[in-house]
Each structure stands twice: as C-alpha cells, then as structure tokens.
Amino acid sequence: MTWKTVDYAGWGRVHHANSPVARPERRSALAQLVENTPAPAIGMRRSYGDACLNDGGRAIDMTRLDRVLGFDAESGMLHVEAGAQIGQLLNIFAPKGWLPPVMPGTGFATVGGAIAMDVHGKNHHGAGSFGCHVTEITLMTPKGPKVLSPSKNATLFKATVGGLGQTGPIASARVQLLRAKGDVMIVTERRVEGWDEFLALLDASEATYSVGWLDATARGNALGRGILEEAETGAGLVPPAKRGKRIPLDAPAFAVSPGIVRTFNAAYWRRVPDKGRTVVKPIDDFFFPLDKIHDWNRLYGKTGFHQFQCVVPIEASAALRTMLDRIAGSGLASPLAVLKRMGPGRAGMMSFPMEGYTLAVDFPNRNGADRLISELERATADAGGRIYLAKDALAAPETVRAMYSERAKWAKTVKAADPDGHFLTDIVRRLELRST
Amino acid sequence: MAQTWIILGATSTIARCFARQLADRGEGVVLAGRDIADMTATAADCAARGALLAEVIAFDARDSASFKPILARARDISGTISVAIFVGSMPPQEQIDIDPSLIHGTVIDSFTGPAEFLGLIAPLLEERGSGTIIGVGSVAGDRGRIGNYVYGAAKAGFHTYLSGLRNRLGRAGVHVMTVKPGTVDTAMTWGLEKLPFLARPEKVASDILRGADKQKDTLYTPIIWWPVMTVIRLIPERIFKKLRI
Numbered sequence A: 001m002t003w004k005t006v007d008y009a010g011w012g013r014v015h016h017a018n019s020p021v022a023r024p025e026r027r028s029a030l031a032q033l034v035e036n037t038p039a040p041a042i043g044m045r046r047s048y049g050d051a052c053l054n055d056g057g058r059a060i061d062m063t064r065l066d067r068v069l070g071f072d073a074e075s076g077m078l079h080v081e082a083g084a085q086i087g088q089l090l091n092i093f094a095p096k097g098w099l100p101p102v103m104p105g106t107g108f109a110t111v112g113g114a115i116a117m118d119v120h121g122k123n124h125h126g127a128g129s130f131g132c133h134v135t136e137i138t139l140m141t142p143k144g145p146k147v148l149s150p151s152k153n154a155t156l157f158k159a160t161v162g163g164l165g166q167t168g169p170i171a172s173a174r175v176q177l178l179r180a181k182g183d184v185m186i187v188t189e190r191r192v193e194g195w196d197e198f199l200a201l202l203d204a205s206e207a208t209y210s211v212g213w214l215d216a217t218a219r220g221n222a223l224g225r226g227i228l229e230e231a232e233t234g235a236g237l238v239p240p241a242k243r244g245k246r247i248p249l250d251a252p253a254f255a256v257s258p259g260i261v262r263t264f265n266a267a268y269w270r271r272v273p274d275k276g277r278t279v280v281k282p283i284d285d286f287f288f289p290l291d292k293i294h295d296w297n298r299l300y301g302k303t304g305f306h307q308f309q310c311v312v313p314i315e316a317s318a319a320l321r322t323m324l325d326r327i328a329g330s331g332l333a334s335p336l337a338v339l340k341r342m343g344p345g346r347a348g349m350m351s352f353p354m355e356g357y358t359l360a361v362d363f364p365n366r367n368g369a370d371r372l373i374s375e376l377e378r379a380t381a382d383a384g385g386r387i388y389l390a391k392d393a394l395a396a397p398e399t400v401r402a403m404y405s406e407r408a409k410w411a412k413t414v415k416a417a418d419p420d421g422h423f424l425t426d427i428v429r430r431l432e433l434r435s436t
Numbered sequence B: 001m002a003q004t005w006i007i008l009g010a011t012s013t014i015a016r017c018f019a020r021q022l023a024d025r026g027e028g029v030v031l032a033g034r035d036i037a038d039m040t041a042t043a044a045d046c047a048a049r050g051a052l053l054a055e056v057i058a059f060d061a062r063d064s065a066s067f068k069p070i071l072a073r074a075r076d077i078s079g080t081i082s083v084a085i086f087v088g089s090m091p092p093q094e095q096i097d098i099d100p101s102l103i104h105g106t107v108i109d110s111f112t113g114p115a116e117f118l119g120l121i122a123p124l125l126e127e128r129g130s131g132t133i134i135g136v137g138s139v140a141g142d143r144g145r146i147g148n149y150v151y152g153a154a155k156a157g158f159h160t161y162l163s164g165l166r167n168r169l170g171r172a173g174v175h176v177m178t179v180k181p182g183t184v185d186t187a188m189t190w191g192l193e194k195l196p197f198l199a200r201p202e203k204v205a206s207d208i209l210r211g212a213d214k215q216k217d218t219l220y221t222p223i224i225w226w227p228v229m230t231v232i233r234l235i236p237e238r239i240f241k242k243l244r245i
Helices: A027-036 A086-096 A111-116 A154-160 A195-204 A258-271 A283-287 A296-300 A314-330 A369-382 A397-403 A407-417 A426-430 B013-024 B036-049 B064-076 B093-098 B102-128 B149-172 B201-213 B225-234
Strands: A003-009 A016-022 A059-061 A068-072 A077-081 A134-141 A144-148 A170-176 A184-192 A209-214 A226-234 A277-282 A305-312 A337-342 A356-364 B003-008 B028-033 B054-058 B080-085 B132-136 B175-181 B218-221
Touching: A027 A059, A027 A134, A027 A144, A027 B036, A068 A086, A068 B036, A077 A086, A086 A111, A086 A283, A111 A170, A134 A154, A144 A154, A154 A407, A184 A195, A184 A283, A195 A209, A195 A226, A195 A314, A195 A337, A226 A258, A226 A283, A277 A283, A305 A314, A305 A369, A314 A356, A314 A369, A356 A369, A369 A397, B003 B013, B003 B064, B003 B102, B013 B028, B013 B036, B013 B201, B028 B036, B028 B064, B036 B054, B054 B064, B064 B102, B080 B102, B093 B102, B093 B149, B102 B132, B102 B149, B132 B149, B132 B201, B149 B175, B175 B201, B175 B225, B201 B218, B218 B225
Parallel strands: A016 A059, B003 B028, B003 B080, B028 B054, B080 B132, B132 B175, B175 B218
Antiparallel strands: A003 A016, A068 A077, A077 A170, A134 A144, A134 A170, A184 A226, A184 A277, A209 A226, A209 A337, A305 A356, A337 A356
C-alpha cells in the first residue's frame, strides 16, 4: 500500500501530527507520488517544532531514498539522494579523506532536510551554511523533475535552500565535500570564566571548527561561563565510538529539575582542567555528541521540550547577554546551551544565519517556558536578529515575518512553484509564511 | 576473502541493504533485476561505499532467456562467486482465490524461476569449489495458512529445493543457506495492519550476512521466528485448520 496513517512528532515532542504518509523506495515511485498526490517531504524529523509536520494532510517520507548516486574522488563532488543522512555520509567518506561540508548537531539529519533548513555547523564562521556547498538540486514537481543551481533557475534555487520544503520534495543534490586530514578531530577545550571572555575568545578564534557550551544556570559574575571547543581534523588511531544506547522510557519530570541541572552543569564545567586540554576524538563524537544516545529527547519526559535558538548581529551582543541573564534567572534552562560565532554565509532567502552570535538553549516544556521564550523572541527582534525555524514551535507570525527580510519575495516564488499549496506544512501555516 | 555476489531481485528492500553491507566490506556485487534505473542507483551507492565491483544486469524470473547472460558474466569474473536470491511475488490471497491463474506466476517468481537459475549456475560454483548460495524463502513456507497459502506453497517448494541443493553442493565446498524472514518493514508491508515482530530490513540483511559467514543451513530472521514457527508447526492439523493466524 502507498499510504499509511502515522502519528509523528517534531523532535521536541510538543507538536504532533496524524496523517497519511507514503515512503517511496524508488525514484520512479517518488515521481508518481509527486505527480498524482503532491505532498511535502519529511526526513528524519529532527526539526524541533512543527517544520516537519503536516497534521491532517499527507507527507512523503524520504528516508528510503538514501543512496549515493555518484562521487568523484578527485574533486570531492558528491551526488546523493535526499534521504541520505549526514552521519552516514561522514562514515562513508571520512575514511577516504572527505567530509560533509557542513554538519548540524545531529548526524541523523538528511541531506534534504539540511538543504530545506539551510543548516549550519561548527564551521559556519568560515564555511557558511550547508546550502553554500550545494551546486545542484533536483526538485520533484507535479510536472516532473526540475534541476536547479545557483546559475540555472537561480531564484527557485534560493527559494528551495532554506525553503522549508515549500517548493516541493528534493530528490537528489550535488554537494561539494570538504577535504579532511583523517577521521579524527583534535579538540582543544578551554574553560571560560564569563560572558565577556567568551565573546573575546570566539572573536579571536582561528580554528576551523569552534563551538561554546554555556552553563545557562550560572549567574552574577559567573554569567556566561562555559567551555570553548576548537577543533581541526587530524589523522591517527582512535577506536570508533560505541553507538546506539537508547532511552527506554520517558523520564520523570525531576530529571531536568533546576537543582539537578545546576549540579550537572557545574560538574561538567569543572571537567575541563583550569589550564584547558587537547584531546583526540572520533570525528562523529565531536560533531554528533548526542547521537550516541538514541531518542535522547525522551529525557524531557512525555510533555517534551523546546529549543530556543536565535542569532543577533555582532553589535547587539549586549542584548544577548541580557537574554542569557534572563534565562539563568528563570530556573528553566537545561544542560544544553550553545553559543557560537556565526559568519555571514547563507544560501537561501529564508536562511537563518547572519553575521553575529547565535545562542541555543533547551527548555523543558513546563509552566513559564512559553512566556520566557516569547520574551526572548521579542528581545531577538528588538536586537535586529532572528530565530531559527528548524527549532521554533511557539513564535507568532508577525514577529517571525519581520525577522526574515526576503520573506515576501520568497513567498512570491513559492506561490509560482506551488500555486495550490500542496507542500504546506504546519509551521508555514502557523507563521503564515506564504501569505503574499 | 573478497568475493563477488550475484544478487537476484536486487531492487527488493532487503537486497539493497544486503548489497550495501557487502560493499562496506569491499566485496563485489552484480545486481540483477528488472528495474535497471533503480539498480543503477544502488550500484553507484555500492561503488561509493567501496565495492570491489558494482554492476547491473537484467533478470526476470519469468523469462529464462535472461538467465544465460548472467551466467556468462559470472564466468568472466575470477575468484569466488556467490549467489543471493531475493526474488518472489505475493499477490493478495483473496485475489488468487478469485483468479487461480495467478498461482502460476507466483510459483515461477518465488520458486521455479530462481530454482532454474540456480540449476544453471550451480556447476560454476562446483567447478570453483567455493562460494555461498543464499536463498531467501519465508516463514510462510513453514505451514499453509488461509492468508497466503499459495505464496507459502511456492516458498515451501523453494525451501525443499534448497535443502536438496545443499545436500548436493556441500560435497563440492559450496554452502547453501535457506533464509526464512518474518515480516519486514518494506514497501510491500507499508500500510498493512499491525504486523507482529516487524523487522528493519538493515537488521534482516545483517542477520543474513552473519548467518552466511557462520555457514548456517537454515536461518530464521529475526530469531524470534524460530520459536514462533516451531510452535506453529507443532499445532495438530485438526486444530490448525480451525485457526486464523
């Protein structure tokens, strides 16, 4: 049978959908579906909110179309089906000396999802977003496949990259991989005492990969303390990571209670010696630390969680500090908080990145989280920044639309590509993103 | 030791996973089936993963003229040749009950086509004195049930054929393994009502590979089907005929 009615959720497990889902295993089956019953594509559903949901509508699960269609070992040019996962590509190509050009925080994300969200990684300040390395996209349309590139159908290309799947399912893409020295990472970890030092270190960092972990519960003088990780690829012998522990059940609410989080964070911070240290890690351990525990989202219990992620321009760093102060004072933060310097690289009209600082914090879905997040959204808007749609579950239409300056142009392009709204998803409806 | 696998029915979900895992180990694959475009994509995938060789060739269980070119190709490849068969078709039983002429095609796809092919290629493996033959049957072949007894009968025939072939080729150093998978999460089962012990195709493929490495004769995958089918086989026919399982 083609369709199966499935209950599914965003990664944060706050929003849910129930809808008929098709899961084609051949390109010809995908073409038929898009011709006869066009529907939005979904992948591994690693978007936190409702970007991967089409409640009551239909959806096409792309995960079985995950093959490498071609690879040039000289140039590193990869042709791959959209359902392939970034972590799988890493496993295949790292031993050959090539890396996916940009890797988001989870290796389970698919190539199609990485394009549709124009994801960024720990090398964003230098390499830009995922879409910056995509040289060609094959889009499935009801009239057949259509090839897009930065030079051919350029407007549609820019509407598809970061375009939340609204231009149609991506069947395959050509992606330029990056050269790597080997399949390990040489990581330097440094303890950072507070906010100002953190920004100074991020600004001065010359590492290819850099990311900051924040103790989002620390207040006063310790506000903004954390660990800065800087890394380069390297060659050497390290046993590969053991994968695949599962969380067997939903954790009780106290697992992420304020006291436990504060204690955990303090210990985690002290784990790195005063003087810092350099360690060698398997490449996937560095890029996808959380993937080792499958279903880690269950740690937040049945009610789920939110991730708030914003980026603000460099000159608005003071506003970000105020936001962090507000978060630390709320008692709602979880251990997962990340601060990173972003470069200007973005490839689509609706891409998230901008030159500045990005902050991401998880909050259990409990009383007060909604209000805090909407306060943070307002502060982001006031600072001239934007929030990340791959994470959002709560924002209001006006707030978001003001943050994305090319939205109106995008909506026009999308309307031409999908006049009947076949590819609408829950997030696009909620934020009225396609209104022209 | 590197070997080359002729994979019949290479467009099947389990076969695709199996080919990938062989490619990850650096073995060669010749993908045989009807949908050339789809197999070309799988072959490219296998090549990128490190397959010694990754080729596509036409195979149609109902057209025995397609068998010879595969045999000729296999002869040209040096070293150990192994064969894995993932061919079969399962029209809904209700449809067959209305139109019994469908039985013929089901039996060709699931039994006599692959058996004829194996009969042709067996001497090559015997001659080389090495290799493995994997025949994918089904737990449905263990007992005739109201839900799919024609498919089950065809697979039961295939199982018996494989057991005889094992008896014959074992003495020439060629191992034959019969695989009996339960229900697997593929396009064939997508959307069917709740199926018991539904297995991921990757898991079934890795079970098959491990079973072949260990030279198992008969492999139930996932393993839960071994006790389940043992019980089902033991139910007296007098009771079984009244059941609907």
